[in-house]
Amino acid sequence: MEEKVLSLQNLYMSYPGKDVLNGINLDVYRGQIIGYIGPNGAGKSTTLKIMLGLVDGYGGVVEIFGQNISSNDYTYKQKIGYVPENAEIYDNLTAAEYLTFIGELYGLERGAAETKALSLLEEFDMGDVFHSRISSFSKGMRQKVLITSSLLHNPDLIFLDEPLSGLDANSVMVIKDMLEALANQGKTIFYSSHIMDVVERISNRIVLLVNGEIAADGSFEELKEKGKAGSLEAIFNQLTGFDEHQETAKKIVSIVTGET
Numbered sequence: 001m002e003e004k005v006l007s008l009q010n011l012y013m014s015y016p017g018k019d020v021l022n023g024i025n026l027d028v029y030r031g032q033i034i035g036y037i038g039p040n041g042a043g044k045s046t047t048l049k050i051m052l053g054l055v056d057g058y059g060g061v062v063e064i065f066g067q068n069i070s071s072n073d074y075t076y077k078q079k080i081g082y083v084p085e086n087a088e089i090y091d092n093l094t095a096a097e098y099l100t101f102i103g104e105l106y107g108l109e110r111g112a113a114e115t116k117a118l119s120l121l122e123e124f125d126m127g128d129v130f131h132s133r134i135s136s137f138s139k140g141m142r143q144k145v146l147i148t149s150s151l152l153h154n155p156d157l158i159f160l161d162e163p164l165s166g167l168d169a170n171s172v173m174v175i176k177d178m179l180e181a182l183a184n185q186g187k188t189i190f191y192s193s194h195i196m197d198v199v200e201r202i203s204n205r206i207v208l209l210v211n212g213e214i215a216a217d218g219s220f221e222e223l224k225e226k227g228k229a230g231s232l233e234a235i236f237n238q239l240t241g242f243d244e245h246q247e248t249a250k251k252i253v254s255i256v257t258g259e260t
């Protein structure tokens, strides 16, 4: 029988003057790679932050590994990894200090955390800067540190919010293959991104959020069948009712150049 890892039941969230999530129902099973997509402001990051216990005041039920996350028992967090879209990272620390600290927070022994962090960074071609300050790192290097920090404790459920930002083409290939390999090992991946060709390639299930509601849920093939469009980008345009990109682009250029 399939093992349910995550369950959202009638999830609602509002900020003053704005309903962000309008009743999300979603069951996610072990080994799935969920591509969680939707227009800017649709509520993707909000869903992720609720599941991670970073945002309160929601309505409905969130269960992770069968545990209601509002129960004040935070043990489920030990089995979760998270790569946030915008991360606060301690710039003055070296990669070694930062990653060892994060590893210890997750309960790893100091030496083991440091060894594992170095091994992972070496795979990302960053072994030589292990003892350099994070403030000296490029955007892509910081992103590799973040990805490493989310994996140190061997989590069973991994949330990634636009994880490839700043990564070069070679690193993107490594991460894509790594996510596939992790899912084959039984890890569950919840992947939110705007890079449609990557979502199309790695996800075995795509969930499209529009205005705080699930507008489509299925494999890429199923969505293609439903949308009668070729690529995920075209399906996205179609299901979000957007067909004015050329017109909008022309308007922007005419405003920029001052020609009407």
Ligand SMILES: Nc1ncnc2c1ncn2[C@@H]1O[C@H](COP(=O)(O)OP(=O)(O)OP(=O)(O)O)[C@@H](O)[C@H]1O
Pocket (backbone or CB within 6 Å): 015, 016, 018, 020, 038, 039, 040, 041, 042, 043, 044, 045, 046, 047
């Ligand atoms: N702390 C907050 N206070 C008020 N409104 C918020 C807050 N956080 C998010 N929102 C609003 O909730 C809506 C959904 O935001 P969210 O960040 O979840 O969208 P998203 O789907 O992740 O968008 P993007 O693709 O641009 O990252 C937006 O209208 C945003 O302005």
